[in-house]
Amino acid sequence: MTETWDQLEQSQPIVLKMLKNSLKKNRLAHAYLFEGMKGTGKKDISILLAKSVLCENLLEGYVPCETCSNCKRIMHGNHPDIHIVEPEGLSIKKHQIQSLQEEFAKTGVESKRKMYIVSHADKMTNNAANSLLKFLEEPNAETIAILLTEQIQQIIPTILSRCQVLSFTPLSPSKLVEQLMIKGIKNNEAPKLAQLTNNYEEALLLSSDEWFVQAQKIVVKLYETLKGNSLEALVALQRDWFIHFREKDQYDRGLDLLLLLYKDLLYIQLGKQDKIVHINEKELLEASALRLSNHRLTEQISAIFEAKRKLQGNMNPQLLMEQLVLRLQEGSSVV
Template sequence: MNTWESYETIQPTVMKMLKNSIKKGRLAHAYLFEGMRGTGKKDVSLLLSKSLFCTHPIDGYIPCEVCHNCKRINSGNHPDIHIVEPDGASIKKQQIQMLQEEFAKTGVESKKKVYTIVHADRMTVNAANSLLKFLEEPTSETTAILLTEQTQKILPTILSRCQIVTFKQLSPEHLIQKLVERGVSEKKAPIIAQLTNNLDEGLALSNDEWFAQAQKIVLKLYEVLRKNPLEALVSLQEDWFLHFKDKEQYDQGLDLLLLVLKDLLYIQHGKQTRVVYLDERDRLEQFALQTSAKRLASQMAAVLDAKRRLHANMNPQLLLEQLVLQLQEGSSFV
């Protein structure tokens, strides 16, 4: 279970601010929790809800987790707490109107009410305008919590009515520790922690055979790149194009290739402790002897540019073919 104490370690600034607001009775009527996926926004919104409804809070702000209210919130059936999530690709006006109707009613057990809007950036224009009216006329006992990974997509008029709380990206070291605690091998965890900030996603990757095979294909591509362009293009046809299917998978493959290049650079600079392809360290050390830091920097820039063009909807197969030729420019890797 995610606890207040655990998030005081993970997001100390956020939790200190909320603690002080609760203890001083100065909670804002609306919060916008913004930050990358996996930084704990939804968990903290739940903890804040429990702090407000807990009948026996520890030190006045930490939910006890054992009272009737805490248990009902954990099970998702407290009548005065409402969570709105996208219906399909967006949050629609009708969903906000239904929320308003619920809040127009008297609290079932108290005057307090809390609502959380997950992916608030996905509200339609009509939904956002309906919410704006709701935020403009808050009741003293209502707390709104909006969650987003893309603050720039929230209406400025909504932002101006919320207290913005920024959740910092979790360190890879923290995620590695959590992954290992959940049974992921110490050699797999560092790669996964570079690709996601989310524990659940990380655990899924650790058990994904597609992901394990993707790492092998990316390493093979780098190895044949050191030989000649024709062999690398053949490798794309025989391996990459058969394994990587959609834009998301291509993007992950490019991320894995970028990690290979970073590892080579770390090895050249004597920073072996930062290498993430731990199973391939011996082979990477041989590769690092056969290239230069300047060459690696150029190749990393090429991969980053390929990621940008991929997100600009360039044909993925054509993009990879061009990238391979670009990475091979010049007759030597040295």
């Protein structure tokens, strides 16, 4: 199920407002560059724009009906006048752009209008970029180009100058939570995912990743053992953590999850219970927050940030975790 204009407008209001105005005034540019982080809706909005351009029953001058033949075929990726170019392997090759040019030299199959979408435009080889440049320099009035990129600095200036650049902003945590819950993510999981990433696609992948599901349980279990003696916590590391967390990026994700627990403690101390993301562990965290001084909690959060920095500095991950556990336990003080 594709997202509607209203849903996408909530996540990228500035981009959608500009496209809405251009559609209503029939002043679409001949070439757009959609730039922004992965997961900000660039591909979804390019498909939405394609439907708005070719829809047979356009609503209010800009909203595709989603039910006509053109809308359905675009949604299923088989409209003859919409062409999408993806990298072959690591790059977009010259022959791909040349094939596109040959295709667009023909008359539109269904209508006069045609559109092409170049995904990961920053991955074009120099020859491919130069071929595309010639294409952009001689625009057909009925042709619309959309280039998508996460690395705008990699796009050659001559192509940039021939495109209208629309910048896609990262989703705010609250908007991301809304989007995830629309997709069926549970209300006790969506806030956690939105704190770990502002990338919608990554959040969806994490939600169904069995490794990540298990990682959350191990982190909460480790947190619970930190209230006991240091030997118990070190045993927990050996028994659970070191078996599950093996790669550097996995350690980093584990530290992020641990950090979220301590941030929740801070929110509880500040009276901001509505901001906590570990909803299922709320009672456990409230009891812990009562026993900790604000100063001690700040020290613990700082220790996790320091561990993340050391991890990037290539410190031995197992030694790092053992040191962190001892620091999180030492000198626990009462309010």
